[in-house]
Amino acid sequence: MVETQECFPFHCFLKYLFTLVGLLLFLLDIALDILTVVSFYQDGSNVYMAVMIFLLLGSSVLLQVFSWLWYSDSLEKIESKVEKFTARHSLIKPLHFLQLRVYLRYAGVIETSTMDFLHCINNFRKGVWHSAREDVAVKLKHDLQMLRLFEAFSENTPQLTLILSRILQRGELELITGLKSLTSAAGIAFSVALYHRSMLIYLPEKCK
Secondary structure (H helix, E strand, O other): OOOOOOOOOHHHHHHHHHHHHHHHHHHHHHHHHHHHHHHHHHHHOOHHHHHHHHHHHHHHHHHHHHHHHOOOOOOOHOHHHHHHHHHHOOHHHHHHHOHHHHHHHHHHHHHHHHHHHHHHHHHHHHHHOOOOOOOHHHHHHHHHHHHHHHHHHHHHHHHHHHHHHHHHHOOOHHHHHHHHHHHHHHHHHHHHHHHHHHHHHHOOOOOO
């Protein structure tokens, strides 16, 4: 119990911070994907542009399939309000068809994480050392991190290889390709780290 008390406030803040940083890296990666494709087009690197688009579309379709299968098996267990709204209005399948599955899952995770964080702080002030809402966000975060892990090795890793090969071929480092290579490497590392943290919830001694 002492160990739980010592790590409780920091544990809540760290989980919430990782969720927000993961969202920012995800949005930054999308912006740099678009800029990289545009950069390849402007340079006349049609082969690199085609491979880049193929990786983006292939990875996205793969993740939509897994996400939809997971939703199909647990529609009755949806906890977040945003996901309940989309399920009630039969929007989950159209959103997956439009390749928007990560946005839906991130909306659910941000909602539950924010409520969990506020509930955690409120409990800490009252001297309660367990957040009952923590279990609500566990499955949402775990599914999202699993999808992000798939994305890291089906999209970010091939992209990093592609961009590094182009840099070596041209013998120069451009701003966009340099930023994209850094964000791809950071995305891979962060996805693995966050998935590892999401697995810690199943351990009896989480602080250690």
